[in-house]
Amino acid sequence: MNRTYTIGLDYGTQSARALLVRTDGLIAATAVCDYADGVIDEHLPGSRRALGADWALQNPADWLTVLEAIVPQVLAAAGVAGEQVIGIGVDFTACTILPTTADGTPLCQLPAWRETPHAWPKLWKHHAAQPQADRFNQVAVARGEAFLARYGGRVSSEWLLPKALSILEEAPSVYDAASRIIEGGDWLVWQLSGQERRNACAAGYKACWTKGEGYPSADFLAALHPRFAAVVEEKLSAEVLPAGAYAGGLTPAWAGRLGLPAGVAVGVAMIDAHAGALGMGVGTPGVLGMIMGTSTCHMLLGREAALAEGISGVVEDGIVPGLFGYEAGQAGVGDIFAWFVEHGAPAAYEDEARASGVSLHELLSARAARLAPGASGLLALDWWNGCRTPLVDADLTGVIFGYSLNTKPEEVYRALIEATAFGTRLVIETFTSQGVPVERLVATGGLTKNRLLMQIYADVTNRPIEVAGTEQATGLGAAMLGATAAGSAAGGFDSLGDAVAAMASVPAASYQPDAGAAAVYEVLYQQYSRLVDQFGRRADSPLKALRQLKLRSM
Structure with a gap:
């Protein structure tokens, strides 16, 4: 019997989860714990300091508190001794960044900065850096910067460089005090291993880093702000390592807290959605992995680089070494239904x-x-949290067309589900129209439990959709990172591809499109596409005008 285990730490928007996984892929136990402060979007914790529009922060103390709870819980639940664990892998939301001192202490934990919003970690859905992102894009286009083409022609306000620039421009004292500006996943690995390591997944998809070339040039960064020219050297300087690489051994202090042996291999971090692609078994070109939760991330592998408009990123070795990983997404899905x-x-x-x-x-x-399908007379644009792909615009907002005095709540609810399905079809067509094949759809995440939603997605895309055999694909992918970091000598794997082949889940269900429903949705999708052009692609979109009026009134 296989008695070698690895731990996958899956850090989400509201909570973190630990998976104890055998190296043959069997999930032995899971444990989850919510963050005490959750998403901080109104006031700083324990303070009356109000946050502005589009702010979304987190408390790094929450990340460590839940860690000390969930790892011992999975060991106890499975009856597994810590000595049987050979590796730890981490996936994390991105781009979630925080400023720290040289030893990794978050600035927000220091009394001098606790009341300063820019000293706190900026969650992935923090969109207050949109002005910096707009200027970033304008300057990059004007200068003809080649790196921009790898991100669909635009970077997002969610990404590291616009967020870091906002700290410099809006809180220069925080910028000066920060020795590092680092992804949350990399920071957690730093705490566990004592080694600062940047992961190529987040650096490539969220910080415009390219294998062989590095980050954008100092000349370009200086064009944004003279002091920003040195941001890479001063704030980001650390080795960038690929997925599956060994970051360091678990420190004695953390070993004692978690009930594990000191020196257990800790792998470099990875973005949660990309780890989910591994857990789903997305290891070959043409398979589109959809990680469906509060938002949806779309992951696709290709053998060659194709610079597709509106795609959030194409990164060599970004998901699986030896292939180009494509990332796209929808900024709001489950969040819309919850709203x-x-x-x-x-x-x-x-x-x-x-x-x-x-x-x-x-x-x-x-x-x-x-x-x-079509019975409600409603059609919606799924931009409650902006549009990530293909428009890369956090300033866009949601719309529902076709209300009447007879409209019922369930009709609105269905229209919102349909809108997110149309958004996924738009992502697929963005890929295929520019030469990136999509041959198979595989989904995972909490939303796959909703049979109505999954059938609507199959009907709207007119494609079969497989549901991954585990609902914990992201954590499973993180466990693969730990197994690969450990290596075969310790009972793990020497390549991430080998780990995926041995540990990935197999599909548990499949949804087939209904021809009649697909025909109706074809008509609705054409109308949806017209609305995308009218309200999303035009500079004079009324959605942008309304948003500006709102911001000026605050």
């Missing part, structure tokens, strides 16, 4: 759900399933 349940469902529906012993999501899904 509607919280703010759009009437009390009578809440009462009915409570009396039936189901969640409000389940009630709305059941009612929406009785509706035929």
Whole structure:
């Protein structure tokens, strides 16, 4: 019997999860713990210091607190001794960055900076750096910077360099005090191993780093701000390592806290969605992995680099060494449904759900399933949290067309599901229209539990969709990183490809498109595409005008 294990640490938006995984892929135990402060978007913790529009922060103390809880829990749940664990892998939301001192202490934990918002970690969905992202793109286009083509022609306000530039411009004292500006995943690996290591996945997809070339030039960075020219040397300077690489051994201090032996291999971190692609078994070209949760990330592998408009990134060795990894995504999916349940469902529906012993999501899904495609007369644009692919614009906002006095909550709920499905089809067509083949769809994440949603996605895309055999693909992918960092001599693997082949889940279900529904959705999708052009691609979009009015009134 295989008695060698690895631990995958999966750091999400609201919580972190640990998976204890055998090196043959069997998940022996899981444990999850919520962050005490969750997403910080109104006031700093324990403070009346209000945050501005589009801010989203986190508390790094939460990341360590949950770590000390979940690792001992999985060991105890499985009855596994710490000595049987050979490696630890980490996946993390991105781009989630924090400024630290030279020894890795987050600035927000120092009394001098606790009341300063820019000293806190900026969560991936922090969009307040949009002005910096806009200027970044304008300057890059004007200068003809070649790196921009690898990111669909635009960088996002979610990414490292615009966020770092916002610190420099809006809180220069914080920028001066920060010896490092680092991804949350890299910071966690630093804490565990005592070694600062940057991961090529996050550096490539979120910081414009390229294998063989590095980060954007100092000349370009100086064109954004004279002091920004040295940001790479001063704030980012550290070795960048590929997925599956060994970062260092677990420190004695953390070994004692977690119940593991000192020196256990710690792998370099990876973006959560990309780790999910590994866990789903996305290891060959043409397979589109969809990690579906609060947002949706789309991962695709190719043998060659194709510079596709609106694609969030194409990075050599970005997911699997030896292949080009493509990333696209939708900035809001599950978050949109949660918003509607919280703010759009009437009390009578809440009462009915409570009396039936189901969640409000389940009630709305059941009612929406009785509706035929197109029956509601509604059509929505899924931009509640901006548009990531293909427009790369966090300033865009959501719209629902076709309301009447007879519109019911379940009709709106279904229209929102359909809108996110249209958004995924737009992502697929963005790939295929520019020569990047998509031959197979595989999905994972919490949203795959919703059968109505998955069937709508199959009908809208008119493609079969497989559901990965585990709902914990991201954590499983992280466990693969730990197994590869450990190496075969310790009972792990010498390549990430070998780890994927041995540990990835197999599909558990498949949704086939219905021809009749697909025909109706073809008509609706053409209308959706027209609305994307009218409201998303035009500089004079009323959505942008409305947003500017809102910001000026705050």
